[in-house]
Amino acid sequence: MSSDNGHAAPAAGSDTSTNGHANGHPRKHEVVDSITIRFAGDSGDGMQLAGTRFTDTSALLGNDIATFPDFPAEIRAPAGTLAGVSGFQVHFSSSDIHTPGDVLDTLVVMNAAALKTNLKDLRKDGILIVNSDGFETSDLKKANYKVSPLEDGSLKGYRVVRVAIAKLTVEAVKDCGLTPREQDRCKNFFALGLVYWLFERPLEVTLKWIQSKFGKKPEHMPVLKANTQALKAGYNYGETVELLPVQYQVAKAQIAPGTYRKITGNDAAVLGFAAAGKLANKPLVYAGYPITPASSILEGLTEMRRYGVKTFQAEDEIAAAGVAIGASYGGAIGVTGTSGPGVCLKSEAINLAVMTELPLVIVDVQRGGPSTGLPTKTEQSDLLQAMFGRNGDSPVAIVAPQSPVDCFDMAIEAVRIATRFMCPVFYLSDGYLANGSEPWKIPAVENLPKIEIAHPTQPNSDGTQVHESGDSEGSGAGKFLPYKRDNFLSRPWAIPGTPGLEHRIGGIEKQDVTGNINYEPSNHEHMTNTRAKKIENIAQTIPDLVVTGDADADLLIVGWGGTFGSITTAVERARRKGQKVAQAHFRYLNPMPKNTEAVLKKYKKILVPELNSGQLSWLLRAKYLVPAQGLNKVQGRPFLVSELETAITDALASV
Amino acid sequence: MPPLPTLTAKELTTDQEVRWCPGCGDYSILAQMKKALTTVGVPREKLAFVSGIGCSSRFPYYMNTFGFHTIHGRAPTFATGLRLANPDLQVWVVTGDGDGLSIGGNHLLHALRRNIDIKVLLFNNEIYGLTKGQYSPASRVGTSSKTSPGGSFETPIRPLSIALASEATFVARTVDVDVQHLVSTLQKAAAHKGSAFVEIYQNCVIFNDDVYKYATDKAVKADNLLYLEHGKPMLFGKDKSKGIRLNGLTPEVVTVGRDCPLDDILVHDETAENPALAYLLSRFAHDARTPNAFPEPVGVFRTVSKPTFEQQLDARVADAVAKRGPGQIADLFKAEDVWTVS
Numbered sequence: 003m004s005s006d007n008g009h010a011a012p013a014a015g016s017d018t019s020t021n022g023h024a025n026g027h028p029r030k031h032e033v034v035d036s037i038t039i040r041f042a043g044d045s046g047d048g049m050q051l052a053g054t055r056f057t058d059t060s061a062l063l064g065n066d067i068a069t070f071p072d073f074p075a076e077i078r079a080p081a082g083t084l085a086g087v088s089g090f091q092v093h094f095s096s097s098d099i100h101t102p103g104d105v106l107d108t109l110v111v112m113n114a115a116a117l118k119t120n121l122k123d124l125r126k127d128g129i130l131i132v133n134s135d136g137f138e139t140s141d142l143k144k145a146n147y148k149v150s151p152l153e154d155g156s157l158k159g160y161r162v163v164r165v166a167i168a169k170l171t172v173e174a175v176k177d178c179g180l181t182p183r184e185q186d187r188c189k190n191f192f193a194l195g196l197v198y199w200l201f202e203r204p205l206e207v208t209l210k211w212i213q214s215k216f217g218k219k220p221e222h223m224p225v226l227k228a229n230t231q232a233l234k235a236g237y238n239y240g241e242t243v244e245l246l247p248v249q250y251q252v253a254k255a256q257i258a259p260g261t262y263r264k265i266t267g268n269d270a271a272v273l274g275f276a277a278a279g280k281l282a283n284k285p286l287v288y289a290g291y292p293i294t295p296a297s298s299i300l301e302g303l304t305e306m307r308r309y310g311v312k313t314f315q316a317e318d319e320i321a322a323a324g325v326a327i328g329a330s331y332g333g334a335i336g337v338t339g340t341s342g343p344g345v346c347l348k349s350e351a352i353n354l355a356v357m358t359e360l361p362l363v364i365v366d367v368q369r370g371g372p373s374t375g376l377p378t379k380t381e382q383s384d385l386l387q388a389m390f391g392r393n394g395d396s397p398v399a400i401v402a403p404q405s406p407v408d409c410f411d412m413a414i415e416a417v418r419i420a421t422r423f424m425c426p427v428f429y430l431s432d433g434y435l436a437n438g439s440e441p442w443k444i445p446a447v448e449n450l451p452k453i454e455i456a457h458p459t460q461p462n463s464d465g466t467q468v469h470e471s472g473d474s475e476g477s478g479a480g481k482f483l484p485y486k487r488d489n490f491l492s493r494p495w496a497i498p499g500t501p502g503l504e505h506r507i508g509g510i511e512k513q514d515v516t517g518n519i520n521y522e523p524s525n526h527e528h529m530t531n532t533r534a535k536k537i538e539n540i541a542q543t544i545p546d547l548v549v550t551g552d553a554d555a556d557l558l559i560v561g562w563g564g565t566f567g568s569i570t571t572a573v574e575r576a577r578r579k580g581q582k583v584a585q586a587h588f589r590y591l592n593p594m595p596k597n598t599e600a601v602l603k604k605y606k607k608i609l610v611p612e613l614n615s616g617q618l619s620w621l622l623r624a625k626y627l628v629p630a631q632g633l634n635k636v637q638g639r640p641f642l643v644s645e646l647e648t649a650i651t652d653a654l655a656s657v
Numbered sequence: 658m659p660p661l662p663t664l665t666a667k668e669l670t671t672d673q674e675v676r677w678c679p680g681c682g683d684y685s686i687l688a689q690m691k692k693a694l695t696t697v698g699v700p701r702e703k704l705a706f707v708s709g710i711g712c713s714s715r716f717p718y719y720m721n722t723f724g725f726h727t728i729h730g731r732a733p734t735f736a737t738g739l740r741l742a743n744p745d746l747q748v749w750v751v752t753g754d755g756d757g758l759s760i761g762g763n764h765l766l767h768a769l770r771r772n773i774d775i776k777v778l779l780f781n782n783e784i785y786g787l788t789k790g791q792y793s794p795a796s797r798v799g800t801s802s803k804t805s806p807g808g809s810f811e812t813p814i815r816p817l818s819i820a821l822a823s824e825a826t827f828v829a830r831t832v833d834v835d836v837q838h839l840v841s842t843l844q845k846a847a848a849h850k851g852s853a854f855v856e857i858y859q860n861c862v863i864f865n866d867d868v869y870k871y872a873t874d875k876a877v878k879a880d881n882l883l884y885l886e887h888g889k890p891m892l893f894g895k896d897k898s899k900g901i902r903l904n905g906l907t908p909e910v911v912t913v914g915r916d917c918p919l920d921d922i923l924v925h926d927e928t929a930e931n932p933a934l935a936y937l938l939s940r941f942a943h944d945a946r947t948p949n950a951f952p953e954p955v956g957v958f959r960t961v962s963k964p965t966f967e968q969q970l971d972a973r974v975a976d977a978v979a980k981r982g983p984g985q986i987a988d989l990f991k992a993e994d995v996w997t998v999s
Contacts, residue, residue, distance in 0.1 A: 309984030328738020498723035508726025
């Protein structure tokens, strides 16, 4: 596996060549391994769109890619203000990468506020493309600049390219029949054109997209024409004025043969749940209430009706959980999706699924908390809520995808576990995975796991069943026993409508085997233990924890979920520097893989990076009595690889 | 001729010991429910009872059908999911005034609004019974309870007004001990396609005994209840001498013959598209202190036909399949922009 060298490019020592240029001046073409670029502007400036288009072009050119959209919770904060800045970061590379990049090689800013909030991430000597029209007195004031940073020398050390993007865009689209405001809104395409020139990328993919987006309705023709002209004008402007004396090329990445598409974590979840329904040959009911950053799963699955998916936009989070559980009771695959605040509301319903032992998947796309917290920012702070956030001893299964692409595979896993073990399964994604994207090698259908589900059709009592308390009341032959368990302690999933299987379930403690209401002390303890043992049994069906890196290292880095890319990159870099370090990453949090204790006990030092205050490290210490040390970040942003590299170096120093 | 029984009450009885207090109105409702279902024509395995929390919500344990005793106030949500997954079932929701109108008010409102094909039975005893006697959102002003010593002063909610405002397509009221009326009302609800809401006056013998005495005592009930019958004038009283007349937007109690001719008396139209009149009727409240007080209507206030949520969703699914064919897994992975690495 080759690796990402992030901020190393473009730099001295890169391959360069000098070609003739149309006007006779020589121009350098530098080949670099990877580039990280961020488009930043006002929420209304179309930066998410520009970044997405750039990503698609790069992916289709064969680069490996990773993206990180970063936008405010307010849909349209006052224009030009610091609160309204929206950014989209793309890391594209000729080698295998796992993160959107720590440090920017190139930053495009559409106004003063975007400069102020983003400049700190641009590396020294990085390229700064500035829309100089976004630095009027009023823009400076809104960004709290007393003096224009374009004039006061504060940008010394960056390669600043000033372009009057707004004015040039208006000029380029003036014949398209748009209003002045509409003309101004084309400036993201002008900026995109400039960047395409800088990195020698063709315009075709974006032109095709503009055509497919705006080419269907006659009333969109002016917009189609204007966006096309703005894009080309930006490219040609770069070419004509020789924006920089150098252009950069990033070659195709060496990636495994196959057919690829770009995908975000939430889109992958949508496909994963739709596929799971088909793999189980069952309808899937997804119930949700709009909440950032989970809403796009509800929206995406609503487009999946022809795959047997029914979505339900509930009146609140509780109802969404209730509908999903009701659907599972009815024989469908019930899934409910939300973010942390929604999980708080669903707790009681989830506990009913624990008690009645019905399948349920709870998708929690985690965001910064507590309370409303940071709705659009990422965090991993719902792990202990998923583990313990219910009354009583209430075990549930927990899985966590580790990358945008893994959101597909773990959706299928969550459904498999929920239906095989008749239990709720938490699926802990996060805002970073949800909105971040990477190339996905489209799987062969025959390689997807099967989800086998058997429903009883006949009463299951032969009159001899006695539950462990010794009481056989109500278990006579010919009866249906809803809590008669299999080898994994899972109970039968009887579908209402099946003759002879009429039975009652509910949230009151019940006698094992018969399911009758039962308040006996010994029975309650037996049932509590049984519910816990059943969840533990899931470990018999999940893969072992895999250790990568140096097996004989003293230091083990342990992560879970969405931090996989950052940790993996940091460990790779550390090992390239000659440091000895091993890595293990949890995708199954409850139960943990069978070999977890054996793995943990092999290492002198365990470092647990998490985007929370130490939830996994707390669990590991409690369960396995190992000296896990937390490396914790709660800033609403993913780990930088450099932060982890430093932590690894520090940890090794004190082993 | 009524349909022949397809089920017996005995077949519908479970082996579980019924644990309501002796004398509770729930016993009668349970018995009449079984009786009503004998001729509804739905086999046992196609019947599901879903409940929340409270005395009434123990109901599913005593019905030998599929049953789901869920969590407080949320029964309509589980019932909705059940219908989405399994549209062949006849789904009954059993709730009470605390469960359905307090903690679960929101879900009731939305289930009715969506016209989910469920039959909601709200046992209204105007008190919290299972928690041992606190006033409920339906308690009439002055109800003395452990949390309202000296009498409650909150304005009570009117269940049928809420149901009508929520666009319920079937709205009715009946009384626990009025057995024939109860059976026939349940059967009408069973026959309705869409959300049916039935308020059942139910006596809590322990904590709110005789709160409906005016509606059950043979000596006075004829003066206090108005039996709604479709297409019939709204007459009440022992000799049906009293009636309801509309004076502008204001209903009034009149004596037929003395105050006005029979032709002036309102005629009940349960199928009226406009729910305004049904809403007016839902506001009639018994008041023993007022002479010429309004009777409380029982029977079907409103029954109209509208597509159910499930029918409409299934139509969308069928439409999606018709347009692009049933989805196959391989189709899922297709995208506008794919690239191949060889």
